[in-house]
Amino acid sequence: MTDSSAVSIRSVSKGFGRGAAAVRVLEDVSVEIGQREFFTLLGPSGCGKTTLLRLIAGFETADQGKIIIEGQDVTQAPPFRRPVNTVFQNYALFPHLTVEQNVGFALVEQQMPADKIRARVGESLEMVRMQSFARRRPAELSGGQQQRVALARALAPRPKVLLLDEPLSALDLKLRKEMQIELKLLQAEAGITFLFVTHDQEEALTLSDRVAVMQGGRILQMGAPRDIYETPTHRFVADFIGDINLIEAEALPGNAIRLAGGAQIVVPHQAQGKVTLAIRPERARIVAPDAGHLQARVVHTAYLGTALVHKLALSDGATFLLRQSDLDGTQPPIGSTVGLSLPADSLRVLLQ
Amino acid sequence: MTGNPTLRRLGLLTPALMTIAVLIGVPLMLLFWISLLQKGGSSGVDWGAAPSLGNYIRLVWEEDFDGTMILNTSYLVILLRSILQAAVTTGLSLLFGLPVALWMAGLSRGQRDMMLLLITIPFWTNLLVRNYAWLIILRDDGWLSQAINFVSPGGPIQLLYNDLAVAIGLTYSFLPFMILPLYTVFEKFDWRLLEAAHDLGATRSRALRRVLIPIAMPGIAAGSLLVFIPCLGAFVTPALLGGGKTLMLGNIIQMQFGASRNWPFGAALAVVLLGLMLFVMVCMAIWRNRRVK
Amino acid sequence: MNIRRFPMTREISLLVLVYLYVPVVVLVSYSFNANRTATVWSHASLDWYGRILANPAIQSATQNSLVLALCAATAATVIALLAALATARAFPSRGGVEAVLNMPLILPEIVVAVATLMLFVALGVQLGLGTMILAHTAFCIPFAYLPIRARLEGMNQSYGEAAQDLYANRFRSFRRVTLPLLWPGIMAGFTLAFVTSLDDFLTSFFLSGPGTTTLPVYIFSSIKAGITPEINAISTVMLVISVLLVSLSFFLGRLRR
Known part of the structure; x- marks a missing residue:
């Protein structure tokens, strides 16, 4: 080489x-x-x-x-x-x-x-x-x-x-x-x-x-x-390139990770204690309020022509961006509470 | 060419620094040394004399027949006149230079370049010739004197060989030194600041006094220095337009190297001139430092 | 209301221009005056120009002045060019170096002139054209240095890098890129140094030896001996030369960057 x-x-x-x-x-x-x-x-x-x-x-x-x-x-x-x-x-x-x-x-x-x-x-x-x-x-x-x-x-x-x-x-x-x-x-x-x-x-x-x-x-x-x-692999790289959502979470023994709301997701990792999870806005999905890993409130929705971008507020106050490409799909009204589904294969555990 | 940037820089700077050191630095040190010696010998300097401050003492005190020291004001008067002339010239240059620089800054680009050239040309033409031109104008049988005589008859008026003639000549010689730094400041001036001042209720003259002049202060200081210092050491103007009663430092220095042939005393006078210049520059530097804080 | 215009500044400026140029006009017009008395106008004539052309003392003084200015300006320009190349990039003691280079501008000329005179006499050097060339070179350095430095300042450092990137070594890069780009600045600097040396009176006054009078020194001693229309003519010639050269340098300095 x-x-x-x-x-x-x-x-x-x-x-x-x-x-x-x-x-x-x-x-x-x-x-x-x-x-x-x-x-x-x-x-x-x-x-x-x-x-x-x-x-x-x-x-x-x-x-x-x-x-x-x-x-x-x-x-x-x-x-x-x-x-x-x-x-x-x-x-x-x-x-x-x-x-x-x-x-x-x-x-x-x-x-x-x-x-x-x-x-x-x-x-x-x-x-x-x-x-x-x-x-x-x-x-x-x-x-x-x-x-x-x-x-x-x-x-x-x-x-x-x-x-x-x-x-x-x-x-x-x-x-x-x-x-x-x-x-x-x-x-x-x-x-x-x-x-x-x-x-x-x-x-x-x-x-x-x-x-x-x-x-x-x-x-x-x-x-x-x-x-x-x-x-x-790094928080800086994730942040510098494109939009990304960063979620503070806790690594559990085995490959499990516990989110703020108590939900657990299985993601391969070697970390211990507090970790940062990253997910791109187009990878998360809106589901029924009780069905997702996290709950969030819809703050604002922007129409970009090719997609809708929802600005959501998590229960701890942090902002979460979600990109919905399906323009004909159901659109949650502003102020409503929705569930967020985070596919495990789209989640990355970041190094600081 | 060497690859080491520091060595290369040193090599490039050596000719310039050596020339200035040998032809200006060494002579100035020699000047200082000679000012402590006495006249004598074939070259005008008694090289064997013990160094003393005699030449500097002579500036103020004179030895009487019986050995007592009495105050001699003739040199002090010349020193004082040089300072006053320089101050008056600086004031006149500022009085006329400020409006000119202000006006130039408001012109279109082409007009500005034209004015810049017009102001710069006298600055580069021969100082001697320019002062000589005033000599022609101010002569007893010159047209200015004749014109004045025509308006108010009473015999020819003496315009030459007085302090006024010297002041006119000095201002004429050094006015561009005042205009150019002032213009540089005004050219860079952000005119919206004046709009802001007007917006905040300042009248034209108040805005000028409270905004424009304070911001132009560095230019005023630089221009004043550039006029004041060469005036102190002026020789040509007082030699042509001044008479025996309007001598300045430059003239009496020259005399020691001409008719009087007293080099050590001339050297002492030159050192005094240098000291005065240094004093003015240090005062200016202190003022500038204080301003920054 | 135009924010950039102040009352009376225009009037004062025009007055100042009159003040600056009336003496020049008077001098030039008297140089064409046929009358011997220099101040009474009779009719236009070129007599005095003919006389100065035929005057051997003026011829030799002119020759001395030109040789002196040419030698001093050339030496000062070469020295200043090297120095400007060294100071183009920042280095720790650059401020100090530039202060030394500009020292001749600040020091009173009469002080430097008498000090240099004493140095040459103390060393036993015969006063003459040689001593004047040396002294003029020293005080011409800043006049040559400033335009070259200004040109270098406006020049992008990446030109030199680009030339080296394109396989030109340091010498070739200087010859093919830096020097052509710097040329107007070098010429402007040379011209200013030349004018400064040509117009200088004080230094030459102290350092000229027997038989090596320059034009300004000749003019000064003539004035002291009594005003003649000849002086008007020779002064006019000097004035015209300076104006032409300075205009040339001004034009060169503004040339395309």
Whole structure:
């Protein structure tokens, strides 16, 4: 597995500043990113995802650990000796150069003959459908066009790995959705590894083969988007991705868990004492008041077009969200008391 | 190029820091040392003399024929005049500079750039030439004197070689130093604050006094410093527009290196000028610190 | 009511503009006056410009001034460029370093001039063009430094990173990206340093040796000897050169970022 990894990060730590002002940004992070994988680092700002990307690009140097790209140890190598290219958050297109000079920048550094450069630049611009803008300067392009040129520039030298630092964050919502699809197609066409950094969980789930959720300089959970969404292992991961209901409960010997109302559910777990249960709003069901695991009062119902979202109040005052996709089903009136059924296979026992 | 950022930075900074250290730092230390020596020798300085404060004492006391020290006010008067001239110039610059900066901030972008250029150009043109231009205007047979004479006959009026001429020249020389920092403050000013002040019942002049001026205080302080300090050490303006009775510090320093040829005393005068400047800057820094708290 | 307009500020501003420019206009117009007495107008003529062109003392002073300004501005710009590259990113003692770099702006020129004079005399250095170039270089540094620094400030740090990411080493990245982007700032800094040196009177006054008079020093001694229309003409020439160069630098500074 290790030998075939595109990027291998082994126990990397990084801090900034000295003495009292020192901040640890990455704590013993290890990741293996496979060939042609679309891998996403997801987390809130300050979680260390951008620092990890900059360590791989070579703009920062790791304090500890190793970074191996395509079997080559690049931990101490400067950026210009690494077979990776970056799409910057603000694109960083050189304002004094035309679009084609920007795209050909790396090829000139690699001392490619002029006719080959012209051909490669043409190909790269065609890939992002920007051929007709070759002679323009970056200032004459829209945000979406600059984004494409930045992609073409980073792809032109045919890197082993493409690093993307929140590349879509400067675009408006509609354009962002379009570019997401294009990015995915582009990756399939170019056939290279994409390492993507974002704080947008929806973007991460849509694009990625695998996602690593980061917080406080550590990777909390890593896996396919579906696993991350359906089987969060940490309270932070569950909370950060999508809506979720958290229920305080008590673990009993065996696999039983006792809820606040006294009802018991059998869920596999190794915990003892107080635990937090998580369930997605679309997994819980409304049943007759005495039939469910919990009782709740309906506070508010919102119509979202594709579903109804009920805001419920549990007996201890906590809020519970429930998503009802069956728009034609019975709708409990506001103020009424209902029962909540929590399917055992949809419940997760979380680590703090 | 080295990979260590600290070493690289040091390498890049060395030429600049060395140039300034050798051509400004070392001379200033030498100046201080010479101010403690006596005149003499072929180069004007008696290098073997024991260091003393004699030159500084000479500023205030003079030795009489019989050896008693008597008060000599001639240098003190010049010192005082320099400070007063600098203060008057600063006041005049503020009086005229504030409305100009205020007006500029309210202009459209293109007009602002134009005004900025118009204010900056005199600042960059030759100081000597600009003061010389005033010399032509204020001369006895110049058109201003003749015009005044035409309106109220009574013989030519002496406009040159007095404190007023020097004040006009100094204000002319340093006014841009006041306008530019003030303009910078007003350009960044959030005009909604004035709307808020009006909304809360402040009239135009009250809003100006209670909101705009207090917020502009750092700019006023910076501008005042930028006008006051070069005025203290002015040489060209008093040399051209002032006469023998309107000498300033710069003139008597120059004299020690010219006709009088007393370098150690000139050095002492220069140190006094530096000390005055330092004093003003420290006062300003204290005021600024207190303001922050 | 326009919140940004204050009564009387417009009138005072126009008055100040008149105050700033009337002396310049007077000086320039007198330089075209045919009359010998310098203050009585007879008719327009270019006589005095012809005279200054033919005056060998002015020719040599002009040459000295240009050589001095060129050498000092070039040296100061190179030194300032290196310093600006070092201070572009924050580091613990940056404030102190910048204070030292800007010291020539704050110190009274007459103090630095006499101190430098005494240093050269104490070292036994012959006063002349060489000593003036050294002294001018020192006080030109901040004038060259500030525009370059401002340009660097506005420049995104990620351009350098992008260049290195695209396989340019530090030197290539500087040559292909940083230098072209910085160029208008460098030219603006050079121009300001050049004008500052060209216009300087005090330092040259103390440090010029026999035969190495500069134009401002020549003008000063001429004024002291008696006002002539020749001075008006040569002053006008100096004025025009400064205005042209400063306008150029202003334009360069505003150039596309």
